[in-house]
Amino acid sequence: MKERLVQARLLPVRGTPGCGKTVLMNLLHAYILKHFPSALVKVQHSWPPRESGPTLEECLQKLDPGFPRPNTITFLLFDEGQDSYSDDILWNAFFKEVSYAGSYRQYRVVLFCSYGSPSSRLRSYHIGARDDARISLRPREGSIGILLKRSEFDEVVSLYERKLNLNPDLLDLIFDWTVGHVGAVIKMLHVISYQRVPDTRRGVQLTVEAFHAENPTHKLVQALAGGAFERGLPKVMELSAQPDVVALFRNLLKNGAIDMNENAADEAIRKCHRHGWIHADRTANGAITRYVFPSPLHTMAISWRLExxxxxxxxxxxxxxxxxxxxxxxxxxxxxxxxxxxxxxxxxxxxxxxxxxxxxxxxxxxxxxxxxxxxxxxxxxxxxxxxxxxxxxxxxxxxxxxxxxxxxxxxxxxxxxxxxxxxxxxxxxxxxxxxxxxxxxxxxxxxxxxxxxxxxxxxxxxxxxxxxxxxxxxxxxxxxxxxxxx
Known part of the structure; x- marks a missing residue:
């Protein structure tokens, strides 16, 4: 991580809503303070629209009053980084220079985004971030991912706020269903923690059979509503008003994934991607993007929301x-x-x-x-x-x-x-x-x-x-x- 922060300069971190990006940003903030004691760290929670507002320099000076700092390494952490995609000047004049070690070579920028990349006319600058400097849900070769590894998942379960006593097979099931998506993991643990509490207090493990007895699929779908997991799902009213999105979801449910050139993506795909309802990853063929649901639990939930x-x-x-x-x-x-x-x-x-x-x-x-x-x-x-x-x-x-x-x-x-x-x-x-x-x-x-x-x-x-x-x-x-x- 330390080498990535030094070398990457522009580091995009992409993940769907509820996967833990904001928590990761806060942990990264603390990590930088510990491992780069002479560096400055600034956090921007949302990049403001600038159509008729302040200049880019005024916005950057509001974020970093000492901007520009030619002699001090400064980390800028952007939560909701996708809000910056529409700011041509920010990407052309600042991020490009950061990425290529130009005028702002002392800055390091980490963008926590809920979806892909800036508009097509800016994509050449976005590609300034090397493949091994991109962080997405799933790790690529030479990179890391946001999804919890199994050891991290086990640690989250052990630290959960309510007492749990889960059979190893049930732990395997939860990890398989959530693939380590933090919002999905926490929601599943929340649901389970309120079930068969007397048995848990007596030291009885919750088994897969007991879990299914408590959670027939239709009831589990209802129980998953709310919280960080819910933020990654469309509302039923949104679906009823967008038949193109429903058609896309049915296609994705049928095929498991949709592969296409990002430039050829239709409005339904772009819309779902922007909302974080689907996730995009580059395939081995760099020209092709694969669109998928974030986790099996998301897939199930969306299939039950379609009328x-x-x-x-x-x-x-x-x-x-x-x-x-x-x-x-x-x-x-x-x-x-x-x-x-x-x-x-x-x-x-x-x-x-x-x-x-x-x-x-x-x-x-x-x-x-x-x-x-x-x-x-x-x-x-x-x-x-x-x-x-x-x-x-x-x-x-x-x-x-x-x-x-x-x-x-x-x-x-x-x-x-x-x-x-x-x-x-x-x-x-x-x-x-x-x-x-x-x-x-x-x-x-x-x-x-x-x-x-x-x-x-x-x-x-x-x-x-x-x-x-x-x-x-x-x-x-x-x-x-x-x-x-x-």
Whole structure:
């Protein structure tokens, strides 16, 4: 960090709302005072608009009364640094000179920004910041990131203000769902800290099963409202007034990421980027920018904020919808690793890979009327009981996938009178559910106690599917899968 501060001169720090930029700025302030005792540090919380106001020199002198200081290293820390993007003169006359060690070579500038870069006409100056001097959510090679590393996440949990006693598997789940996004981590800990308090006081660990029992997906989405995490999400009213943003979100939910040249980004992408609802990172191909949601938890929350469309086709039953989605599977998609799939090698598709293809298909047949779980968006290969993977809000149907009979008893237990989804089912918030077991051979064991279970058996190199019920009775045979589905 010390070398970066000395060498970078102009250091952009980019992250979506609630990821901890302001806290990082305050920590950096203290760090500079400790490690650069002869330097000055000035903080600007928001750069003022200057259309008809003070000159650039007057603004800089207000920030640093001794400006310009030719003989003293001076650090300028800009919170809400994106407010400076519209100030052509600030970037052309000051930041450019700082970046290239020109007239203001004694200054070091750190910009904490909620999104990308200045306008296109200024981008050549912004590129004055080297790649290894850019700090974003996720670390690039030779750089660092804002997201918490696992060791930092564990420290945050240990220092949380309310007593917690979390099972290691639940800690893994929270880290996977939040990817170390500070606002998401703190919100999850806040929600959990008020649940099963008597058990916590008695030293009983909160397990993944207990977490899901307390937090069916629809209730978790409600509980996540408010706080720093909420600042990174659009309000429902904002979405209803911006159909272009809704269309972009549906596209992003379907594909997981959008890659394009930054100059070609349309207004919807620019709008979402400016608000911090999506994050942008440069790919290995420097000309291409990848737009993604900040974390799996953000992805889940946004999918639940989108209002169902009125053009969803009618399906007589959830089983009919499931068959329609399965019929849209593309064999090749089960042979190749997908963008959400786990990196672990296997000779059979992983659960996340089956989930990915089912989501693509159910998204298509419902015209995008599907909500996601954080379990799905994080591509976790669940080691213990998980949660509903997909929810169709227009008809209140829940869909869960498993693979090769994995943990069928744990999955089914969530739909019993004592299971995690009892309240969801009994309240009418979920009208029906289905459990789909994706496998490559007919199961030898029957499961009479597991209702609504269907084995989806792929054969002939994933070109044909037969569907069996919980008693291994064939209920839908010879579904031929093609590559040319739209």
């Amino acid at each position: 169902p469309t009125n053009d969803m086709p009618h399906f007589p039953s959830l089983f009919d919808l499931a068959i329609a989605a399965i019929s849209e599977f593309k064999p090749s998609q089960l042979h190749i690793p997908l963008h959400r799939a786990s990196p672990q090698s296997t000779d059979k598709p992983s659960k996340p890979q089956y989930q990915d293809e089912f989501y693509r298909s159910v998204f298509s047949v419902t015209f995008g009327n599907v909500c996601l779980s954080a379990e799905f968006t994080s591509a976790r290969e669940a080691r213990v009981a998980g949660c509903i993977d997909f929810f169709i809000p227009a008809v209140k149907w829940g869909i869960e996938l498993t693979r090769e009979g994995n943990q069928l008893n744990e999955h089914s237990s969530r739909f019993t009178n004592s299971g995690a989804y009892e309240a969801w089912l009994n309240s009418g918030d979920m009208n029906d559910y289905i459990l789909l077991d994706c496998c490559t051979s007919i199961p030898s064991k029957q499961f009479p106690e597991i209702q609504n279970l269907f084995h989806v058996v792929f054969q002939d190199g994933y070109k044909k599917v037969d569907v069996y019920d919980n008693m291994t009775k064939l209920v839908k045979g010879s579904i031929v899968l093609l590559e040319n589905h739209q």
